[in-house]
Amino acid sequence: MKPKTVQPRTRVVLVTGPSGAGRSTSIKVLEDMGFEAIDNLPLHLMPRLLEGPGPDRPLALGVDTRNRDFSTAALLDLIDQLAARDATDLTVLYLDCLSDILLRRFSETRRRHPLAPAESPEIGIKRDLDLMAPIRELADILIDTSDLNVHQLRAAIERWFAPDGSTSLAVSVQSFSYKRGLPRGIDMVFDCRFLSNPYWQPSLRELDGRDPRVATHVMGDARFAPFFERVLDLTLVLLPAYVEEGKSHLSIAFGCTGGQHRSVVLVETLAKALAEGGQQVSIRHRELYGRETDERPN
Structure with missing residues (x-):
């Protein structure tokens, strides 16, 4: 009898958090580290990425409230689906930030908040944090970016995800x-x-x-x-x-x-x-x- 072949597990990092906390920067860092990065794909399409033979690179999937079919319940369900797959090693990476720092970042860039395009950024930030609160509670890795610049955030991501290829728990x-x-x-x-x-x-x-x-x-x-x-x-x-x-x-x-x-x-x-x-x-x-x-x- 031939020994059973053990299929390698696909590493999937789900990168999420409120708008302005550094999610896009984190995804770019993971891409530089060899991850295949996909940002803002509709939630219902994400499980299909893992159907069939696994990808030859780990995946970094960006998700936030701007996703076309986003809802807190849908994201929680997606996390449950991915975590239940034997062939998937899921890590939920949550980029957090204090609300006053988020407000300052939106003010400095003069961007409209995606959840309040015709209202003040404060309203959008509150909506965003409320929607993301249940996701924050189940994150495997949480990085507070309130006091981090781009270079410090890059260093934090690299520390967690072992750019030298070694296994980091x-x-x-x-x-x-x-x-x-x-x-x-x-x-x-x-x-x-x-x-x-x-x-x-x-x-x-x-x-x-x-x-x-x-x-x-x-x-x-x-x-x-x-x-x-x-x-x-x-x-x-x-x-x-x-x-x-x-x-x-x-x-x-x-x-x-x-x-x-x-x-x-x-x-x-x-x-x-x-x-x-x-x-x-x-x-x-x-x-x-x-x-x-x-x-x-x-």
């Missing part, structure tokens, strides 16, 4: 609240609601897990250390296994009741440990989004 670690349900596209989920809850301490209630006082309280629970050590050990076992399987990202999530204290502490602690070991890590605190800038590469 992107790790995303995020916190969330069980009240809002599980995040989409997560590989591993850990429930940390068994840990001591800082919410019941009046002096800690309005703080979040990035504050040292909250971290000290959570880590003071005798169950924290053994739980964290086992999670870290499991993650370190999985990292090389994911690389061997040809996967490009690993998503880990910690959930607690409000997504503000315990889960945030665990995300920060795990991300720091992985980063100190040389791993590329992206942090995301879903329930803190909008309060402060909380997504950043380490």
